[in-house]
Amino acid sequence: MLLRIEGLSKHFGGIKAVDDCSFDICRKQIVGLIGPNGSGKTTLFNLISGVYASDGGKIYFKDMDITHREPYEVSTMGIGRTFQLTRLFPNMTVLENLITAPKNQGGEGVLLGLLRPTSVRKQENDIKEKARELLQVVGLIHLENESATNLSYGQQKLLELSRTLMTEPDLILLDEPFAGVNPVVTSKLIEVLNELNEERDLTILIIEHIMKIVMSIAERIIVLNHGKKIADGSPRDIQANANVIEAYLGV
Amino acid sequence: MMIVIPSYLLHILIVICFYFILAVSFNLCMGYTGLPLFSQVAFFALGAYSAAIAYENGYPFLVGLLLGALFPAFCGFLIAYPALRVRGDYFAIVTMGFAEIIYDVIHNEVWLTRGPYGISVGQPVIFGFKVDSYPTYLLLAIILTAITFVTIQRLVGSPYGRVLKATRDDELAASVIGKNTWKYKQQVIIIAALFSGIAGVYFAHYTRFVNDSPFTLAFTTTVMASVILGGLANNYGTFIGVALMLSFPEVLRVFIVTSENVGYIQQIVIGAMLISVMLIRTKRITVRKHAERRSMKDVIEN
Numbered sequence: 001m002l003l004r005i006e007g008l009s010k011h012f013g014g015i016k017a018v019d020d021c022s023f024d025i026c027r028k029q030i031v032g033l034i035g036p037n038g039s040g041k042t043t044l045f046n047l048i049s050g051v052y053a054s055d056g057g058k059i060y061f062k063d064m065d066i067t068h069r070e071p072y073e074v075s076t077m078g079i080g081r082t083f084q085l086t087r088l089f090p091n092m093t094v095l096e097n098l099i100t101a102p103k104n105q106g107g108e109g110v111l112l113g114l115l116r117p118t119s120v121r122k123q124e125n126d127i128k129e130k131a132r133e134l135l136q137v138v139g140l141i142h143l144e145n146e147s148a149t150n151l152s153y154g155q156q157k158l159l160e161l162s163r164t165l166m167t168e169p170d171l172i173l174l175d176e177p178f179a180g181v182n183p184v185v186t187s188k189l190i191e192v193l194n195e196l197n198e199e200r201d202l203t204i205l206i207i208e209h210i211m212k213i214v215m216s217i218a219e220r221i222i223v224l225n226h227g228k229k230i231a232d233g234s235p236r237d238i239q240a241n242a243n244v245i246e247a248y249l250g251v
Numbered sequence: 252m253m254i255v256i257p258s259y260l261l262h263i264l265i266v267i268c269f270y271f272i273l274a275v276s277f278n279l280c281m282g283y284t285g286l287p288l289f290s291q292v293a294f295f296a297l298g299a300y301s302a303a304i305a306y307e308n309g310y311p312f313l314v315g316l317l318l319g320a321l322f323p324a325f326c327g328f329l330i331a332y333p334a335l336r337v338r339g340d341y342f343a344i345v346t347m348g349f350a351e352i353i354y355d356v357i358h359n360e361v362w363l364t365r366g367p368y369g370i371s372v373g374q375p376v377i378f379g380f381k382v383d384s385y386p387t388y389l390l391l392a393i394i395l396t397a398i399t400f401v402t403i404q405r406l407v408g409s410p411y412g413r414v415l416k417a418t419r420d421d422e423l424a425a426s427v428i429g430k431n432t433w434k435y436k437q438q439v440i441i442i443a444a445l446f447s448g449i450a451g452v453y454f455a456h457y458t459r460f461v462n463d464s465p466f467t468l469a470f471t472t473t474v475m476a477s478v479i480l481g482g483l484a485n486n487y488g489t490f491i492g493v494a495l496m497l498s499f500p501e502v503l504r505v506f507i508v509t510s511e512n513v514g515y516i517q518q519i520v521i522g523a524m525l526i527s528v529m530l531i532r533t534k535r536i537t538v539r540k541h542a543e544r545r546s547m548k549d550v551i552e553n
Contacts, residue, residue: 049427075429089420091484092413100417101428105410108430110438113411114402124410167428 001063002027002171002203003048008057010043010227017043019227020057025171030197030204032218032235034211036247040227041207042084045173049081050074061171076103080169084176084207086160090149094140097148097159098131099124101166127166134162137192154181161189165196174206178213190217215239223247261385263501265457268392271493272399272450273474275486276443281475282483283407284439285419287339289471290330290346293353294323294444296466298451300357303370303461312375312456319452320445327444331437350471358463369462372455388457395453399446404486406442415439416484476521480528496521 003025010018018040025031033041046052048059050071059067066074075081089097105127106112106120113120135141138158143151151159161177174193178186190213196202208214214221215235223231223238225247231238238244273291280288298319305315334345357364364370375382375391382391406412417425418432426432455461473496481492500517 051423051427070431071423071426072429072431075427081427083424087421087424089417089424091420092416096413096416100410100413100425100430103429107410108414110406110411110442113409114405116405116409120410163428 001025002029002061003205004058004060005044005048006058006060008044008047008059009055010040010047010052011055016227018047018054018224021224021227021229022057023222023229023232025203025205027170027203028197028201029220030193030206030218032214032221033205033207033224034209034214034221034238035224039224041224042175043227044224045081045175045205045207048074048173049079075167075169078168078170079173080164080167080171081173082157082160082164082175082177084179086153086156088148088151088156088160088163091147093145093147094135094151094159095128095131095144097163098134098166099127101163102127102130103167131166134165138162139188154185157181158185158189161192169202171203171205174204174208176207176209178208178210186213193217256386258385261389263498265385265389265392267494267497268389268396269450269453269457270474270477270497271396271490272453273447274478274481274489274493275399275403276446277474278478278483278486278489279403279407279415280439280443282478282485282489283412283419284415284436285422286436286439287343288346288440288443289343289468290350290353291443291447291474292466292468292470293350294327294447295451295454295470296353296357297323297326298448299455299461299466300364300370300451301448302452302455303372304363306372306455307370312377315456316449316452319455320448323448323451324441324445327441328437331440334440335433335436347468347471350468354463354466357466364463367462367464369460372459372461374459375456382456392453392457395449399449400486403442403446407484407486411435476525480524495524499524 001024005024006022008018008021009016021040021044033044035041043052047054050066050069050073053068057067058065061074061077061079064077066077066079069077089100092100106123107116132141132144135144138161140151140155140158140162143155148156148159157177157180161174164172177189181189193202193204194217197204206214206218208217218235221231221233221235221238222229223241223244230247231241231244233241273295277288277291280286301319301322302312302315305318306312310318330346330349334342334349337345358366360366361368377391380387382388407415414425414430414432414435417428417430418435422432454465477492477496478489479492480496481488481490499520503516503520
């Protein structure tokens with residue numbers, strides 16, 4: 001078991017954004033998270049990644065309790081995430097956005113940053129190399145010295161995903177990674193994700209509104225409505241589930 | 252042949268030096284990390300008083316320097332706890348409050364600081380080398396300034412500095428890629444406090460007298476104004492900003508204005524300079540230059 005959610009709740013005033021939600025995700029699974037607007041999908045992501053503190057329930061990652069951890073701790077343990085509205089470092093270049101991400105960089109401490117011995121410089125070069133390889137894969141290599149704010153929307157989504165991948169997560173939470181991205185880039189993204197899933201056992205939890213994409217990429221789908229889990233199963237089961245059709249498709 | 256430089260000019264250079272130390276530390280906070288630190292005058296004052304009190308008790312200059320660096324740094328470590336609970340403007344207000352508290356302590360705790368009556372400080376002696384003239388004071392100022400500049404410049408150009416810029420640009424994004432942004436912000440405050448304290452030590456030994464009068468908010472705003480003038484997140488620009496800010500009024504004094512109204516004119520001119528900078532440079536934070544150049548090239552090619 002990689003991720004285990006137990007009775008997780010989060011309230012905003014009277015609104016139960018996430019209400020007693022429980023599920024498990026196994027290593028290497030690709031899981032789709034769907035539900036109508038306001039059903040608590042993004043809130044769930046914010047709870048898992050430590051951005052919000054939960055009001056009740058537990059989150060376990062790799063059998064460790066991460067319920068009230070800070071976002072940086074959660075990230076360090078191996079959970080990466082992207083945001084629905086991309087959050088880049090706009091005044092930094094594309095390459096800088098990526099090379100900031102890897103963990104355990106010696107030069108990120110005051111003393112080693114100041115002195116920068118050969119070992120630290122070597123690590124920096126290795127990271128740069130790796131970042132360039134990734135830029136090659138996602139097709140942003142020609143923009144490496146461009147400041148991130150100048151990128152198009154689709155490119156920004158790609159960059160944010162790449163930055164998350166640079167942290168080498170075991171589990172990645174993708175919040176509508178394909179929204180507003182053109183079909184060519186979308187298929188490229190799906191290709192990259194599938195590859196990482198197969199080669200590096202990357203586990204993926206993905207929020208996506210376009211049914212066709214979710215059904216094709218995810219092997220399992222969890223459906224939320226009003227913060228409660230109303231269905232959990234294979235895409236085929238979900239399509240046939242009466243609760244889902246009523247709540248989500250509204251027919 | 253000896254070239255004689257008028258001591259008035261040396262004095263201005265010295266003042267530029269220690270203001271530059273403060274400006275670079277402020278730039279580390281505001282320009283690179285996005286922290287509007289309003290309490291630099293407090294760290295500066297703590298440094299000055301540490302040195303003055305150390306001197307009064309018979310300790311040599313280097314001990315005063317060490318105390319005057321470490322004590323403000325420790326205060327920076329402490330003030331980070333309440334100040335970093337809030338962000339942006341509120342952070343500015345909390346740190347400004349801290350500066351006011353330090354001023355009040357200096358003003359009122361007469362048993363320690365002698366308040367407005369002040370403490371006399373001697374000239375520094377470093378390993379038998381006496382700093383007792385304008386050229387030697389300038390030399391000391393240049394050494395301290397160079398240490399500060401090189402340290403901060405190296406830091407902001409390292410992976411450490413990259414995390415600071417990431418925190419400035421989007422703190423949440425920085426934290427979800429595993430950066431402990433709180434820790435970085437605290438460290439930056441400590442570093443700024445340390446160097447501001449060093450500037451204070453120098454100030455005490457240079458003016459050879461400290462009392463409460465210079466350590467008001469106006470001091471911090473002068474530093475801020477010169478950083479903004481030179482361009483945030485740009486330490487070379489900051490130097491130009493400081494030099495302009497401090498030498499321009501002197502130029503006015505010499506050429507145009509009579510001594511009675513020089514103060515008002517200075518304020519008008521500084522205000523006008525700041526407004527023009529704000530209007531001309533709408534982009535507050537300098538994007539790396541080659542990135543800009545590259546995008547211009549792309550625009551032309553496409």
